[in-house]
Amino acid sequence: MHLLSALVLAFGISSAVQAALSGYAPVPATCPSTPLVRTATGISASESSYISSRAPVASAALGAWLQKVNSTFSTANLPAVALTTSGGGLRSLLIGAGVIQALDSRDSNVGTSGLYQGLTYQAGLSGGAWLLSSFAGNNYPTISNLETTLWTTAFANTLFVPDSLDVGGAYAQISADVVAKNAAGYPPTLVDVYGRLLAYQLLKGTDGGVAIELSSITDFSNFTSHNVPFPIITSVNVETSTGVCTPPDNTVIYEFSPYEFGSFDTGVNAFTQTKYLGTSLSNGAPTTTTCETNYDNLGYILGTSSDIFNGFCTTFPANANVPGILANASAIVAQTHALTFMDEYATYPNPFYDYTHSTLVQAQTELTLVDGADSHQNNPLFPLLQPARTVGVILVNDNSADTSGNFPDGSSLYQTYMQAQLAGLTKMPVIPPPAIFLSEGLNQRPTFFGCNDASKITIVFLPNYNYTFPSGEDTLKVAYLPSETSGMIANGGEVATMGGSATFPTCLACAISKKTGNTLPAASIETSKQVYRVQGKIRLNK
Numbered sequence: 001m002h003l004l005s006a007l008v009l010a011f012g013i014s015s016a017v018q019a020a021l022s023g024y025a026p027v028p029a030t031c032p033s034t035p036l037v038r039t040a041t042g043i044s045a046s047e048s049s050y051i052s053s054r055a056p057v058a059s060a061a062l063g064a065w066l067q068k069v070n071s072t073f074s075t076a077n078l079p080a081v082a083l084t085t086s087g088g089g090l091r092s093l094l095i096g097a098g099v100i101q102a103l104d105s106r107d108s109n110v111g112t113s114g115l116y117q118g119l120t121y122q123a124g125l126s127g128g129a130w131l132l133s134s135f136a137g138n139n140y141p142t143i144s145n146l147e148t149t150l151w152t153t154a155f156a157n158t159l160f161v162p163d164s165l166d167v168g169g170a171y172a173q174i175s176a177d178v179v180a181k182n183a184a185g186y187p188p189t190l191v192d193v194y195g196r197l198l199a200y201q202l203l204k205g206t207d208g209g210v211a212i213e214l215s216s217i218t219d220f221s222n223f224t225s226h227n228v229p230f231p232i233i234t235s236v237n238v239e240t241s242t243g244v245c246t247p248p249d250n251t252v253i254y255e256f257s258p259y260e261f262g263s264f265d266t267g268v269n270a271f272t273q274t275k276y277l278g279t280s281l282s283n284g285a286p287t288t289t290t291c292e293t294n295y296d297n298l299g300y301i302l303g304t305s306s307d308i309f310n311g312f313c314t315t316f317p318a319n320a321n322v323p324g325i326l327a328n329a330s331a332i333v334a335q336t337h338a339l340t341f342m343d344e345y346a347t348y349p350n351p352f353y354d355y356t357h358s359t360l361v362q363a364q365t366e367l368t369l370v371d372g373a374d375s376h377q378n379n380p381l382f383p384l385l386q387p388a389r390t391v392g393v394i395l396v397n398d399n400s401a402d403t404s405g406n407f408p409d410g411s412s413l414y415q416t417y418m419q420a421q422l423a424g425l426t427k428m429p430v431i432p433p434p435a436i437f438l439s440e441g442l443n444q445r446p447t448f449f450g451c452n453d454a455s456k457i458t459i460v461f462l463p464n465y466n467y468t469f470p471s472g473e474d475t476l477k478v479a480y481l482p483s484e485t486s487g488m489i490a491n492g493g494e495v496a497t498m499g500g501s502a503t504f505p506t507c508l509a510c511a512i513s514k515k516t517g518n519t520l521p522a523a524s525i526e527t528s529k530q531v532y533r534v535q536g537k538i539r540l541n542k
Contacts, residue, residue, distance in 0.1 A: 023210045024177035024196070024297060025184040026278045031291040036276055037284035039357045040269045042388040046259040047230065054120060054226040055080070062118030062512070069111065069509040074518035079392025080120040081512060082384050083229070085399070086412065087126030087306065087373040088464075089475040090155060092399035094485060095464050096124075096131045097143045097151075098492015099397045107142040111505030112497055119229035121391060125372035125380040127399070127475075129233045129305035134202040136231045137212050137298045140222040147489060152482045154201035160325050160478040170200050173207050175332045182336035186278065186295070191346040193329035195303025203298065214296045215275035217258045232257050234372040234380040235305045238345065241364060245313035245344075250419060251375045252360065254367075255383045256301050261351070264386050265423070267360025272351035283354045295348070304346035307370045316341050345370060373400075377419065378412035385425040385457065392515040394457055397495065399464040402434070403443075406472035408463045410437030429456040446498050448511050458511050467494035 038044070043051070063075030083103070085096035101107045103116035124132030134146060159170060174196040178188045196208060203209025214233075222228045233256040238247050252265045262271030272281070278295025280287040312319060317339035320330035333343055345368035352358035353365055361367065372380060378400045384391045402409035410432070417431035429450025437443045444465050450456035464471055469487035473480075480488070498504035510520055 022173075022177045022180035023207065024294070025180035026186055026292045026295045027184070028290040029276075029293040031279075031286055032273065032276070034273075035284060036279065036281060036286065036291070037270055037272045037351055037355055040262060040264045040271055043386075044260050044271060047257065050226065050230055050259075051080075051120065054228075054230065057226050058118050058120050058229070061114065065114040065118055066509050066513060068114060069505050070521050072521040073509060073513050074516065076518060077516045078118075079512065079515040080390055081115075081118060081393045081395070082121035082123065082391050083116070083119050083395045083397065084123045084380050084384070085125070085128030085131050085397050086378045086380075086408075087128055087371065087475075088378070088399040088401060089127045089306075090130075090477060090480060091401070091406070091464070091471065091473040091475060091488070092127030093131040093134070094480070094488035095399045095471055095492040095495060096128055096397050097146070098489040098494070099395075099462060099496040100131075100135070100492075101143040101489065102493040102496035104142060107144050108493065110493070110497055110500070111502065112508065115508070116229075117227075121232065121384055121389065122229040123232040123234065123380040123383060124305070125234045125378065126306040128380065128397075129302045129372070130198065130202055132231055132233060133298055133302040136217050136220075136223075136228070137203045137209060139220040140228050143489065147485065150202070150204060152485050155480040155485050156482055158479045159197045159200055170197075170208065171328075174200075175335070177207070177210065178332050179335060186349075187337055187347075188333055189343040189345060189347055190309050190326075190329045190333060191303045191307050192300060193332050194307070194309070194325075195297070195299040195301075195346075197325075197329075198303055198306075199297075199299030202302065208299060210297070210299070212298045213275070213294060214256055214298050214301050215258050215273075216298075223258070230257065232380065232383045233301060233305050234383065235307075235346070235369045236372055236375050237361070238310060238368050238370055238374075240342065240345065240368045245310050245341075247370070247374050249375050249377075249415065250422060253372070253375070253377070253382045254369065256296075256305075261296075261348075264383075267358070268352060269357045270352050270355055277351065278349055279351070280349055281351050281353060281355075283356065300346070304369050305372050307344075307346050309344035310370045310374070312341075312344055314341055316344055342368070373412070375419075376412065376415045379416060381413075381416045381428075382420070382423075382425070385420055385427050387427065391457055393460065393512050395460045395462055397462045397464075401472070401475050403472075406474060407443060407465065408437075409434045409443050410461075410463075413459070413461065427455070427457045429453060429459055431459075446504065446507075448507075451511050451514055454515070454517070458515055460508065460511060462495055464492075464495060467491055467499045 059078050062078050066073040105114040181188045200208035236247050236251045254263045260271040261274050274296050276291045278292035348367045350364050350367050398408040400408040411434040414431050420428035443463050447461045449459040469491040471491045
């Protein structure tokens with residue numbers, strides 16, 4: 001047995017005492033007066049209220065940025081703009097961080113600076129969910145702040161390298177957290193340990209930010225003042241009851257927000273309040289006199305969105321003693337129950353059990369969720385394609401590892417386009433297959449899709465490319481030297497600005513402004529024609 005695993009098991013003798021002090025376990029609470037489950041007929045009243053207050057703030061900032069680019073841009077009827085960050089482990093987190101930095105007027109002074117302040121929505125998946133969770137879960141500091149006060153040290157001394165683990169500190173407390181969750185009546189899985197280890201690297205505060213729930217973001221100052229875009233994290237469900245380990249391409253896509261968890265997809269068609277995840281429900285009503293809180297621990301949710309343990313499938317738990325993070329996580333979970341292949345999944349009491357409108361999952365007592373990219377949609381776009389959200393432009397930062405060099409080839413975006421057609425999400429513009437991305441080099445520079453169709457969302461594709469740093473790092477790379485962390489973030493800034501192009505901000509401004517129907521400045525149109533390709537009814541110069 002690995003030495004660390006033995007120490008963890010030894011710790012388990014006294015863990016019950018420390019478990020009582022853990023802030024990780026779900027706790028009983030008074031149920032809210034509002035319904036816990038609703039049919040997905042649109043966005044929630046809470047989200048609608050936030051967006052109503054955010055819209056004028058975002059519109060003013062977006063207008064200011066447009067006029068910074070060219071003072072003759074109109075600021076009337078501006079569209080809602082969103083940003084997504086794909087999966088891809090720390091590679092995606094760091095490149096995505098650089099993209100945010102280049103858009104954030106607090107943290108950069110380039111042509112795109114100020115556009116972040118004009119965003120209405122922001123979504124993340126897997127590694128992108130790590131970034132969004134670290135950003136939102138720490139009350140939206142600057143990327144520079146996160147880099148210097150948290151990430152540089154955490155990624156250089158990662159808790160995922162067993163010999164770096166602080167057995168007497170972080171690892172022992174994580175063990176106590178997991179035991180506490182079990183004592184509360186919720187059997188933990190590998191994802192609990194995984195999420196806690198991630199949280200130590202991504203969230204500030206005692207015990208890896210254990211007190212931070214996704215729903216608690218609604219109390220943070222930048223959220224209450226509507227200074228930030230509305231955050232959404234995605235994951236997918238595996239129908240383990242049918243004996244499968246991975247989801248099909250058309251699986252249900254679930255979304256987590258500070259207010260709700262659920263899906264617009266047919267078969268679920270419902271949402272529940274995020275704060276009360278973990279509550280036992282039947283047909284939308286509690287089955288006991290109390291509800292549960294704390295189940296929406298942010299570390300657990302960001303771990304859910306990036307759960308790849310199901311890749312072991314039926315080889316687990318036979319391989320649970322393989323030295324490394326798997327053995328260490330398995331040792332902690334094994335303190336609470338005999339390991340089974342179900343420990344590969346993030347489990348949630350099914351809030352849609354026996355719910356009339358959730359025909360696909362109404363017979364299941366729990367949901368088993370995994371990495372949001374397991375359906376081959378590595379960009380969290382489905383929530384933003386929903387008509388109820390009225391998004392007009394999406395900046396899609398794709399940091400996928402599709403090629404042999406670990407760069408995107410457009411396949412994820414194309415997969416989303418194909419699935420959107422099947423799901424009746426008609427706002428998705430036409431996306432070419434990966435062969436076109438590769439043959440025309442669209443995976444090596446920003447590309448616009450849907451600009452010339454008012455009925456479609458404009459997608460601005462921002463692929464990872466090695467402008468100034470070898471950014472095609474392996475998805476499973478868990479340790480980054482300080483120079484690598486800074487180099488990757490800087491390269492992300494180049495991704496957002498097309499390698500620091502002086503004219504790219506004009507192209508981006510034209511694409512956003514075009515959705516307003518307003519007349520574009522003639523000089524800006526000419527600039528865009530000279531440097532860019534627009535995918536749509538016309539093709540302009542590359």
